[in-house]
Amino acid sequence: MLTFNEKLAIIETFSELERKDVSLKRVNFQLPNSASDKKNIVYHLHPNGNGFVYAGNLPSYQTDDKGMVNIRDFSADELKKLIKESIESLLPVEKTLEEEAIIGNQVEERWVDKEKNHLILINENDTWNIYYGLNLEESFDTYGEAEEFLKEEGFRRV
Known part of the structure; x- marks a missing residue:
């Protein structure tokens, strides 16, 4: 299992995301230019390593009723892939x-x-x-x- 700091380092490589510190030393990362009202990509990343990533538009992931995937046991590659796909699923598309x-x-x-x-x-x-x-x-x-x-x-x- 990746530590909080390892997960944080991976998430911070995505320049599209903005960090928002929340209660109990948890951290959210938001996509400000999301095409949806869904802005939180990473939700409640906790110092114990637990946290969630939005995958509501990604059918290949098992999500909860809010479209979130628990990333507690994700590897570095799995986490990078999920965050990249989540961002892509929420970015606005330019129309021809x-x-x-x-x-x-x-x-x-x-x-x-x-x-x-x-x-x-x-x-x-x-x-x-x-x-x-x-x-x-x-x-x-x-x-x-x-x-x-x-x-x-x-x-x-x-």
């Missing part, structure tokens, strides 16, 4: 002109697979449409059907 033409004022969800292929899910006229670039890939009657399809195809919400 083509995407702006499709999305317009609609609310979109972005999905990515392991090969970094990006899909956009949009609700248009009571239909859930999945786009790859400018191309309409699939259409579904419900959000649940679209979400199930994306997960089955190996995509995760960003």
